[in-house]
Amino acid sequence: MWKSFVLLTILSALAVDATDKVVCYHGSWSHYRPGDGKYSVTDIDPFLCTHIIYGFVGINWDGSIRIMDSWLEIDLAALANFNGLKARNPSLKTLVAIGGWNEGSTTFSAVASSASLRTAFVNNAASFLQKHGFDGFDLDWEYPAQRGGAATDKNNFSLMLAEFRTLFDQRGYLITAAVAAAGGSVDLSYDVPKLNQYLHFINVMTYDLHGTWDAAIGHNAPLYPSAVDVTVAQKQLTVDACIRGWISRGASPSKLILGVGTYGRGFTVANACSNKLGASHSGGCTAGPYTREAGILGYNEICEKLLAGGWTVTWDNLQQVPYMCNGNQWIGYDNPESIAIKTNYAKSMGLGGVMVWSLETDDFKGKCGQVNPLLNTIRTTLSLPITDGGSSGGSTGGDTGGSTGGNTEGSSDTTTTTTTTPAPVVVPPGSICTKEGYVRDATNCGIFYRCVLSGGSYIQHSLVCPFGLYFDTTVDVCNYPSLVAC
Structure with a gap:
């Protein structure tokens, strides 16, 4: 079986x-x-x-x-x-x-x-x-x-x-x-x-x-x-x-x-941004202007908050998702x-x-x-064409989520950045990204990058395979190590 x-x-x-x-x-x-x-x-x-x-x-x-x-x-x-x-x-x-x-x-x-x-x-x-x-x-x-x-x-x-x-x-x-x-x-x-x-x-x-x-x-x-x-x-x-x-x-x-x-769930916490995963809370985060329900915010509401500034964005290397906080507000989202x-x-x-x-x-x-x-x-x-208004080919447009290369050995659980106006990471030609598409990390086959050309520069998105898999450059997916030339 x-x-x-x-x-x-x-x-x-x-x-x-x-x-x-x-x-x-x-x-x-x-x-x-x-x-x-x-x-x-x-x-x-x-x-x-x-x-x-x-x-x-x-x-x-x-x-x-x-x-x-x-x-x-x-x-x-x-x-x-x-x-x-x-x-x-x-x-x-x-x-x-x-x-x-x-x-x-x-x-x-x-x-x-x-x-x-x-x-x-x-x-x-x-x-x-x-x-x-x-x-x-x-x-x-x-x-x-x-x-x-x-x-x-x-x-x-x-x-x-x-x-x-x-x-x-x-x-x-x-x-x-x-x-x-x-x-x-x-x-x-x-x-x-x-x-x-x-x-x-x-x-x-x-x-x-x-x-x-x-x-x-x-x-x-x-x-x-x-x-x-x-x-x-x-x-x-x-x-x-x-x-x-x-x-x-x-x-x-x-x-x-x-x-x-395309939304996040949030909490009102006791000790401002010192609260981490597993901490207690007193209920949902403050309702947003559009969805108008405590404890839940649309991504459109989240990105507008990030543009307004004052939020600390943390990328959780273990969970492979971001969360953000400001005062007593904590929001986990994609x-x-x-x-x-x-x-x-x-x-x-x-x-x-x-x-x-x-x-x-x-x-x-x-x-x-x-x-x-x-x-x-x-x-x-999924290698599908970008639709109306999406000419940047998948650039974040909103927050960068404190992006990291994933959960590699010796890395911490989270990476935190305090943002005011979010912006994508720009990688000059000649570095990791020299063309659009996927590039595998030179030293860790479980890490790879998605490179997107935008405004004459490359945006680098760091990605990580599920535990125990390697990125297969022949088919551009994560695969079993025995099937990957690493």
């Missing part, structure tokens, strides 16, 4: 072409945000993503589909305009997501428990797609057998998916799902081999791994464990552990889409560098692509530099 798993992982690492999806959610409520936070369907760049998912519609007790905001979605034609994006980009696939956190589990559970209601739900979903012009349906049931659900949800969800796949294959529609990431939740909610069989792809929500529900400060989406993660349970709350958990439970890597957040590392991780694991929650909290106005820096970093890392 172990040898089979290792072989599967090796083959997945070599399957570079499988990592080709950029799946993006759009939260329709962003239409109502104030000022520069307002983001409507008409603001979506149809070339940013390969698949875009409209969130959300609701489910009724009889298995029918509920439109959540008829004024926005019908009167103002948000659904029609959303699917109209395909007129500009015929390669784009559009899906609609049903559920979400606020929908809960109770209605889903009731419908899934009845054979007749399951069939009605599947037929209603297909009719909804046909009526509005969507290409697929995304099930965002959060979560089977949890939050008001029943123990039988796990099996009933699989039965529901089997019906979806049968009908949708006949009609040419996609069926996907947004799923919990952490192993404990996965075991409660999903028969993973069945999901792998019936879903076209699986959007793994590898974020919200820590937040104000925890007693101590933790990063929203760490790639690997921090220095304070010492128990088995703590070490499982990382992006890497979640993805490996899904694979070990029977998911094909090529079916998994790695979720990344920046272009950590997004590039996670995208390369998806490539190295042979995953099907990268999923983004969500479009409306990237820096879509380019107020901090590049337009949509996080989305364009994903595209650059």
Whole structure:
């Protein structure tokens, strides 16, 4: 069994072409945000993503589909305009997501428990797609057998998916799902081999791994464990552990889409910036001007704070993510560098692509530099062309995140810089970066650099392979050492 798993992982690492999806959610409520936070369907760049998912519609007790905001979605034609994006980009696939956190589990559970209601739900979903012009349906049931659900949800969800796949294959529609990431939740909610069989792809929500529900400060989406993660349970709350958990439970890597957040989660702390990971907190950070919810900030709000100055940015070499603090405010988030590392991780694991929650909290106005820096970093890392406003080819535009070369032997856990106006690291020609693309470190095969030409100079992004892997210059992914000429 172990040898089979290792072989599967090796083959997945070599399957570079499988990592080709950029799946993006759009939260329709962003239409109502104030000022520069307002983001409507008409603001979506149809070339940013390969698949875009409209969130959300609701489910009724009889298995029918509920439109959540008829004024926005019908009167103002948000659904029609959303699917109209395909007129500009015929390669784009559009899906609609049903559920979400606020929908809960109770209605889903009731419908899934009845054979007749399951069939009605599947037929209603297909009719909804046909009526509005969507290409697929995304099930965002959060979560089977949890939050008001029943123990039988796990099996009933699989039965529901089997019906979806049968009908949708006949009609040419996609069926996907947004799923919990952490192993404990996965075991409660999903028969993973069945999901792998019936879903076209699986959007793994590898974020919200820590937040104000925890007693101590933790990063929203760490790639690997921090220095304070010492128990088995703590070490499982990382992006890497979640993805490996899904694979070990029977998911094909090529079916998994790695979720990344265009937002951060923050805390109000007691002792200003002396607080580190694992310290106590008194609640969420101050709400931002656009998202207006304590404890969470969009990347557009974060980069504007960094531009205003006064923040200390720390790069965690172990977790491969940044965090920032100012006074009693502590915020863990993803920046272009950590997004590039996670995208390369998806490539190295042979995953099907990268999923983004969500479009409306990237820096879509380019107020901090590049337009949509996080989305364009994903595209650059996947060797896809930069879209409108992204001529810098994946430059950070916002903070540099205190970038480092990764967690090498003898390095400290964190690197800290105090910033006022963030700027990318410029490396003159003749140094590490002499051309665009990837360059492996001369002394450590687990470290590599992404070089981007911008304004006559090279921007150097330092990246690190997952533990135990080397960067393979023949295919530009991290690979097993035995397969790499180092």
